[in-house]
Amino acid sequence: xxxxSAPDVLLQLDRQAPEALHxxxxxxxxxxxxxxxLRAGSAxxxxxxxxxxxxxxxxxxxxxxxxxxxEGYVSTRPGGKTRVARRQAPIQAARPVSSTPSFExxxxxxxxxxxxxxxxxxxxxxxxxxxxxxxxxxxxxDGRGLPELRVELAAHLNRARGTAxxxxxxxxxxxxxxxxxxxxxxxxxxxxxxxxxxxxxxGDSRLIIAAAGLEPIDxxxxxxxxxxxxxxxxxxxxxxxxxxxxxPTGRVLSAERxxxxxxxxxxxxxxxxxxxxxxxxxxxxxxxxxxxxxxxDRVIYAGSASKLLAPGLRLGxxxxxxxxxxxxxxxxxxxxxxxxxxxxxAFADFIARGDLDRHLRRMRPIYRHxxxxxxxxxxxxLPELHPEGASAGMHVLAWLPPELDPDxxxxxxxxxxxxxxxxxxxxxxxxxxxxxxxxxxxxxPDRSVEPGIRRFARLWRKAGWAAVT
Ligand SMILES: Cc1ncc(COP(=O)(O)O)c(C=O)c1O
Numbered sequence: 169x170x171x172x173s174a175p176d177v178l179l180q181l182d183r184q185a186p187e188a189l190h191x192x193x194x195x196x197x198x199x200x201x202x203x204x205x206l207r208a209g210s211a212x213x214x215x216x217x218x219x220x221x222x223x224x225x226x227x228x229x230x231x232x233x234x235x236x237x238x239e240g241y242v243s244t245r246p247g248g249k250t251r252v253a254r255r256q257a258p259i260q261a262a263r264p265v266s267s268t269p270s271f272e273x274x275x276x277x278x279x280x281x282x283x284x285x286x287x288x289x290x291x292x293x294x295x296x297x298x299x300x301x302x303x304x305x306x307x308x309x310d311g312r313g314l315p316e317l318r319v320e321l322a323a324h325l326n327r328a329r330g331t332a333x334x335x336x337x338x339x340x341x342x343x344x345x346x347x348x349x350x351x352x353x354x355x356x357x358x359x360x361x362x363x364x365x366x367x368x369x370x371g372d373s374r375l376i377i378a379a380a381g382l383e384p385i386d387x388x389x390x391x392x393x394x395x396x397x398x399x400x401x402x403x404x405x406x407x408x409x410x411x412x413x414x415x416p417t418g419r420v421l422s423a424e425r426x427x428x429x430x431x432x433x434x435x436x437x438x439x440x441x442x443x444x445x446x447x448x449x450x451x452x453x454x455x456x457x458x459x460x461x462x463x464x465d466r467v468i469y470a471g472s473a474s475k476l477l478a479p480g481l482r483l484g485x486x487x488x489x490x491x492x493x494x495x496x497x498x499x500x501x502x503x504x505x506x507x508x509x510x511x512x513x514a515f516a517d518f519i520a521r522g523d524l525d526r527h528l529r530r531m532r533p534i535y536r537h538x539x540x541x542x543x544x545x546x547x548x549x550l551p552e553l554h555p556e557g558a559s560a561g562m563h564v565l566a567w568l569p570p571e572l573d574p575d576x577x578x579x580x581x582x583x584x585x586x587x588x589x590x591x592x593x594x595x596x597x598x599x600x601x602x603x604x605x606x607x608x609x610x611x612x613p614d615r616s617v618e619p620g621i622r623r624f625a626r627l628w629r630k631a632g633w634a635a636v637t
Contacts, residue, residue, distance in 0.1 A: 275588050
């Protein structure tokens with residue numbers, strides 16, 4: 169490290185650092201201006217003098233001065249001195265980069281085990297598909313998604329989920345969230361006003377439906393799933409449902425209700441959005457096939473890589489009847505010109521090589537074991553809670569006594585490093601308007617389940633919540 173002094177400021181260049189010298193000069197001068205060490209209006213040494221002082225070539229200083237002039241930190245007049253600019257952009261205090269909250273013990277629902285993401289297999293798929301993809305795949309895309317992925321997904325879903333999909337019925341979306349937004353938006357454009365959804369449900373769905381300009385109508389669920397009798401009393405143009413594993417109650421839509429729901433859609437000419445959430449993670453028996461396979465003209469099927477692999481992939485897929493698929497594709501093209509091509513190609517290869525099936529086969533026993541572990545730990549430390557839900561998915565739910573507000577409990581848990589989910593009091597389908605706690609076990613490592621629940625149980629007793637149950 170050499171130290172060189174210039175008239176107004178001490179600049180220390182590090183010749184061992186990977187950062188280029190002109191970048192270092194630029195950064196050091198910029199910092200000196202921002203911190204006020206170089207006052208507004210003061211003259212800087214000529215490039216020749218500073219270069220000599222710093223023992224660098226003059227070109228390095230000239231380049232740094234030019235960059236700082238372009239950014240507005242200094243001003244240079246031809247043949248004149250370089251001075252610190254009189255008016256600068258407001259000085260920005262060092263701000264930490266925002267990030268999403270994390271918990272020491274994360275029982276929040278809707279998160280798969282990201283430690284188990286099949287990085288090697290995914291990397292192989294990225295390499296292989298990138299090596300062989302025609303250059304055209306990297307161009308602007310249409311809103312439907314790459315044919316390579318639609319072919320693989322249609323075959324996979326028809327085989328594993330009993331859907332009836334031609335690759336051209338598929339639309340690749342940025343997750344379930346975007347697909348729901350597209351669906352609601354095109355229904356709204358066609359004149360729809362109301363969109364029904366299960367209550368309780370994933371909170372974001374109401375927001376998405378409302379953001380698309382439709383009125384969300386809450387339809388309670390009971391032990392058999394969505395109350396189709398109550399749905400039939402509304403004038404909803406469509407309904408969103410999670411028949412395979414209701415989120416968050418964990419119930420499964422009964423055979424009778426399925427038939428009633430399909431009859432409702434047929435009678436009214438309405439649509440069912442089937443969020444096939446968690447269907448691949450059924451532990452005690454084979455999951456029931458998708459409703460879309462029975463009525464592809466009335467059911468819009470929705471799937472997502474968020475639980476199968478990772479939410480950060482932002483990959484979802486919708487199967488829609490042609491009269492809806494076409495406007496959805498057009499809207500998708502308008503808003504983002506299609507989902508990222510390399511991810512789509514990699515996912516297509518991942519499915520084609522059998523890696524998706526292998527990953528799911530590997531994960532099912534892991535989640536099943538973790539679910540059993542969570543349930544037995546809850547029985548031991550919080551016997552007054554009675555978790556329920558089908559042996560599926562990545563969460564269980566426990567209703568609370570009417571006196572307890574789940575949101576207060578979630579906040580209390582967060583303050584001691586525990587992430588939990590909740591169902592607010594008064595949502596449809598809740599016995600006597602009770603609220604509930606939702607314990608996800610997708611992302612919490614096995615070894616953390618017991619210490620996390622023990623810590624929560626201490627809070628539970630200390631806060632007097634145990635006494636109410
Ligand atoms: C009910 C439900 N459906 C779908 C999803 C997946 O949404 P996305 O694909 O937008 O990540 C989630 C995520 O938690 C969910 O809770």
